[in-house]
Amino acid sequence: MVSIEDIQNEIIDEFSMFEDWEERYQYMIDLGKDLPLIDDQYKTDSNIIKGCQSKVWVHAEMNDDKIAFTADSDAIITKGIIAILIRVFSNQHPKDIIDANTDFIDQIGLKEHLSPTRANGLVSMVKQLKMYAIAYQTQLN
Amino acid sequence: MFNVQDIRKDFPILSRKVNGKPLVYFDNAATSQTPQQVIDTIVDYYSNYNANIHRGVHTLSQEATDLYEQARQNIQAHFNAKFSHEIILTSGTTHSINLVANGFSSLLKKGDDIIVSALEHHSNIVPWQMLCERTGAHLKVIPMNEDGELIMEAYDKLLSKNTKLVFVNHISNALGTINPIETIIEKAHAVGAAVLIDGAQACPHVKPDVQKLDVDFYVASAHKMCGPTGVGMLYGKASWLNKLPPYQGGGEMIAEVTFEKTTYASLPHKFEAGTPNIAGGIAFGAAIKYMNTIGFEAIAAYENELLHYATEKLLQIEGLKIYGTSESKTSVISFNLNNIHPYDVGTILDKLGIAVRTGHHCAQPIMDFYKIPGTVRASFAFYNTKKEIDALVEGVKKAKMMLS
Numbered sequence: 001m002v003s004i005e006d007i008q009n010e011i012i013d014e015f016s017m018f019e020d021w022e023e024r025y026q027y028m029i030d031l032g033k034d035l036p037l038i039d040d041q042y043k044t045d046s047n048i049i050k051g052c053q054s055k056v057w058v059h060a061e062m063n064d065d066k067i068a069f070t071a072d073s074d075a076i077i078t079k080g081i082i083a084i085l086i087r088v089f090s091n092q093h094p095k096d097i098i099d100a101n102t103d104f105i106d107q108i109g110l111k112e113h114l115s116p117t118r119a120n121g122l123v124s125m126v127k128q129l130k131m132y133a134i135a136y137q138t139q140l141n
Numbered sequence: 142m143f144n145v146q147d148i149r150k151d152f153p154i155l156s157r158k159v160n161g162k163p164l165v166y167f168d169n170a171a172t173s174q175t176p177q178q179v180i181d182t183i184v185d186y187y188s189n190y191n192a193n194i195h196r197g198v199h200t201l202s203q204e205a206t207d208l209y210e211q212a213r214q215n216i217q218a219h220f221n222a223k224f225s226h227e228i229i230l231t232s233g234t235t236h237s238i239n240l241v242a243n244g245f246s247s248l249l250k251k252g253d254d255i256i257v258s259a260l261e262h263h264s265n266i267v268p269w270q271m272l273c274e275r276t277g278a279h280l281k282v283i284p285m286n287e288d289g290e291l292i293m294e295a296y297d298k299l300l301s302k303n304t305k306l307v308f309v310n311h312i313s314n315a316l317g318t319i320n321p322i323e324t325i326i327e328k329a330h331a332v333g334a335a336v337l338i339d340g341a342q343a344c345p346h347v348k349p350d351v352q353k354l355d356v357d358f359y360v361a362s363a364h365k366m367c368g369p370t371g372v373g374m375l376y377g378k379a380s381w382l383n384k385l386p387p388y389q390g391g392g393e394m395i396a397e398v399t400f401e402k403t404t405y406a407s408l409p410h411k412f413e414a415g416t417p418n419i420a421g422g423i424a425f426g427a428a429i430k431y432m433n434t435i436g437f438e439a440i441a442a443y444e445n446e447l448l449h450y451a452t453e454k455l456l457q458i459e460g461l462k463i464y465g466t467s468e469s470k471t472s473v474i475s476f477n478l479n480n481i482h483p484y485d486v487g488t489i490l491d492k493l494g495i496a497v498r499t500g501h502h503c504a505q506p507i508m509d510f511y512k513i514p515g516t517v518r519a520s521f522a523f524y525n526t527k528k529e530i531d532a533l534v535e536g537v538k539k540a541k542m543m544l545s
Contacts, residue, residue, distance in 0.1 A: 053484045053500040075482035
């Protein structure tokens, strides 16, 4: 299993190749377009995280002591960032998710999207991923 | 003589950069920018006059009081209110609306009707819903058509002897539609109902004459008309303001207090409990003076030119749809690109230094009407230029290319 930190470093490496914001955003937009992130049956109101502007859905499942996350958004840039977050946090042990930080977002030039005052639901999404991890960790204990 | 390049020099913020690009500020319907003359007024107040008003015998307090009351008179003159005590200084439009809604809770009873329009901002829906919950009155809604105009025949049918209040915005914040408030007021008065007009979006573009309109209440915010945030006004006919009970208790609003009974101060102080936003009130007066120096006719003519230029240019982009297509509208363009989420368009535009608003614009019922999650809204002010509109058009094309 690749650790959360290793995945974050991979992503930082990938983003370091981009020369400007346009290339970074184009990459995220493509990530957003590529992935069917969540099964439609989980796109329910109870799985919705309300940001002010774009909707974010998150679903979590436990497989072999690891949490698999799927998620989606109605805005494509948000979806691109979700794809990155899922890549980092999915298929990891709950404890590792709880302990992980999200500083890498800053290092790949996307800090503004995870600012607590940003109205896009992503901050709540990270919080929600960690809440799931805490809940599953409690079950394991 | 209207010269936009000279006017731009009055606004220091317009020369800053955002994300390495010259700022193009098209979020004027949310808040307008502040000219140096208004900024200077605030600095001057805190540098030379800062004191609490209305009670002090010392010179500073007297001078500050004079400045504050002078501002009230400027506002009175601007809106052509009959008396300066009909101008209540508040923290803004939302506060003004709540003040009236609260006052009416003691005047309404079960079976009474309140009419609002489908074009309202949440701040002109929620206080009335709360009022209805408290009093048992019914909230009725004037519907809108595809162009974003109110359907006046429907309004006629909603009116009855049970109608006690009608609340409509002068201009819609989400779509820019100018509502026929003269007719709305006249018809409401014919059944004996009072009318509150929310002028938050109108006051940056037009100069309302409250006596000519014969409106009962008119509300506005300073920060949408080149003034500071946190201050606004409520105009009310003296006869109505005298009828309404005070909104908040505190200093300033009393005539006499004993533990047995308090008698309230006369207008406008009855509704101005506590120490007000003194610097803000004075700066509000300065902002109104500034806008009048430029002249509302010149402002309206120039903004109309910007609106038509931008509408024409934007509509050349394939897949772009404009919401709010009334002939009678101000310099606001609400649009979407095909199936692209407005949030994505706004994010790309921000990267290009262009400030627009995205989302439901606190007018969810309108978005529900069009069955969309929101729009991108570009709103122009008299200090914007066609060159900036060109930058917006290029930005939208770029966003479309990246997001499609």
